[in-house]
Each structure stands twice: as C-alpha cells, then as structure tokens.
Amino acid sequence: MLGRLLPDLTTALNARQAFVAAARETARGKYLEITAAHPAADLRGRRLPWRELFADLIEDSRPRVIDPLGEETPDVIAGLELFNATEAILVRAQGVTGNRVVGICNKRDAEAGPYLASDGRVLDNIIELVAIGARVGERHTQELQSVHRTSTAVSAEYELDRLLPMISRQAAACSGRRRPASCCGTRLRKTWSSRPAMGCQIRWTAADSKDVIMQQVERLGGYQPVFTPRLSQGDGRRPDGIERGASRPEVSAPLLTSGR
Amino acid sequence: MIGLLNIYCEDEQRDFTPDQADLTMIYANQVAIAVRNAR
Numbered sequence: 481m482l483g484r485l486l487p488d489l490t491t492a493l494n495a496r497q498a499f500v501a502a503a504r505e506t507a508r509g510k511y512l513e514i515t516a517a518h519p520a521a522d523l524r525g526r527r528l529p530w531r532e533l534f535a536d537l538i539e540d541s542r543p544r545v546i547d548p549l550g551e552e553t554p555d556v557i558a559g560l561e562l563f564n565a566t567e568a569i570l571v572r573a574q575g576v577t578g579n580r581v582v583g584i585c586n587k588r589d590a591e592a593g594p595y596l597a598s599d600g601r602v603l604d605n606i607i608e609l610v611a612i613g614a615r616v617g618e619r620h621t622q623e624l625q626s627v628h629r630t631s632t633a634v635s636a637e638y639e640l641d642r643l644l645p646m647i648s649r650q651a652a653a654c655s656g657r658r659r660p661a662s663c664c665g666t667r668l669r670k671t672w673s674s675r676p677a678m679g680c681q682i683r684w685t686a687a688d689s690k691d692v693i694m695q696q697v698e699r700l701g702g703y704q705p706v707f708t709p710r711l712s713q714g715d716g717r718r719p720d721g722i723e724r725g726a727s728r729p730e731v732s733a734p735l736l737t738s739g740r
Numbered sequence: 741m742i743g744l745l746n747i748y749c750e751d752e753q754r755d756f757t758p759d760q761a762d763l764t765m766i767y768a769n770q771v772a773i774a775v776r777n778a779r
Contacts, residue, residue, distance in 0.1 A: 623763055627763075627766055627770075630770050634770050634774050638774075638778050640774060640775065640778045644774065647767050647774065651763070651768075655747050655749070655756070655760055655764075657749040659752075661748055661749065661750065662745070662746065662747045663745075663746050664745050665743050665746070666771075667743050694741055694743075697741070697744065698741060704761075704765070705764050705768070729748065729749055729752065729754060729755045729756050730747070730748035731748075731761045732744050733744065733745045733761070733764040733765045733768035734741045734743075734744060734768060735743040735771050735772040736741055736742075736769065736772055737772050
C-alpha cells in the first residue's frame, strides 16, 4: 500500500527517489530492507545499513528533514548511500508487525528551495493516515490466519484437553490486548469443566454461579456475545463467578450447538 | 448453550469492541464444534 504512493510522493515533494524500508532484526543485527522503491523498483530486497538516524526515527517517530543548505558538495547521508542521497525526508510508518521507514531523497528541482520542517509534517501526516489503514488490514489478516489455524485444528484433532486451550489462546491473542486472559468452560450434564488457557488462573468450579451467568448471557445476548458490563444491568450488580475484579472489561461468547 | 468462552484483561480498562466480540463468537463456535466432534 505504501509503495503505491511513492510516485505521487516524489512528484508532490519535488524528489528524485522514494522508498519504503522495513526494519528487520536478526541474530547478526538490525537493518532496513527495502520493500518498495521509485523509480528504481529493482532496489526491492536490498538492505540499508542500520544507523542511529533510523534508530532515533523509529524510537521517537518525529519526521527527519535533512537538507544541508549552502554546501556545494554536501555529504551523502549515512545509511542512504544506496540512493546517493544528500538531502532527504524520512518518516516512520508503524505497523502491527513492525516498523517501516518511508523516505524521499534528492530534490529534482534544486531551484525550488530547501526541504522544510513543514514538508516533513506533510509526509508524516500522509504516511500516518495510510499506516492506520494498513494496521487495520494487518490485524484482519492476522485474525483470518488465526481462525484458519483453529479451523484446521478442529478438523484434525478430537482431544478437547488440547483443542479448547488452543482455541481460547488464539481468541485471547486476537483480542487486541497486551495481556489478555481467556478461559473456556463447558457444562455437560450439569457439570462444569473449565480450561484456563492464557493468563487465567481461575478454574470454574462453582457450577451455580456459571449457570447464573449463562442464563444472563441467554437473556441479554440472545445467543450473541455479551460484554460483561451488560450483565450488571437490570439487578444492579455483577454476577459472582468468572471474575475477582469487579471492573475489568470482559466479553463472554456462548458455546452453541444445533438445537440448543 | 453448553458453555462459555470468556476473554478478559486485568490491566486495561478499555472495553472490548463489537468487532472483538464477534471474533470471540467465531472462536466460541469452533469450540462448540470441537465439543460436538469429541462426543
């Protein structure tokens, strides 16, 4: 998505080149890998050496405008030797799976004046808007991959002690929280069986309290997922059972089988 | 209804969104299928 913007960015900002590079880290160190470049598309896959400039940009996310005014033979910017860049604007694009650096290099028309801080802000705003959309796309991709993994597991595995914690873990991981917890409880023949999966230390042993919750989920949600705060409506109190803390956000989804 | 899939977070007060609840429902349906298969 970012790569498709590069031709227009070079035109709008009077640049000769533009690139998108993903921050990578291996056991041998960090580097930037070019994922898109304009006009030299064949630079894709090439690496830019890790420099303090990139580290600081990714750390604080402030756009960097580098334009050595008045120098007849300005130095090439350290890290951007591949573009032979003597002037550049660099911004960060934050994704779900990592950071990217978007840069434009070298003015096409030298008479047009220097790059200004306002140029950096313009590029930063454009890239941030695109990055917001990209993050949504990345999250949905991760969710679909996760659902596919669990679907495959359900088709191939019949052992509930392995399956239920795995599915609960995937559900928690896709919750958008840094430290989610999940627990799956089933009630068969009036006996509760719970399987804490991720960060959850509570076993559902009090069958009566879980039945109360299930009744309220049925009443309030109509077989839809229910936010626990809604459970406290009506009688003015939260049901006992699932949680110790009284105010944490929570969502409960009913396990439905056909005809029940 | 044969059970519940419950997701919560101790250290964030931000409520879950309807989209996240829908996704949880997808996983809950998979759990229900797994339980049915195990029978």
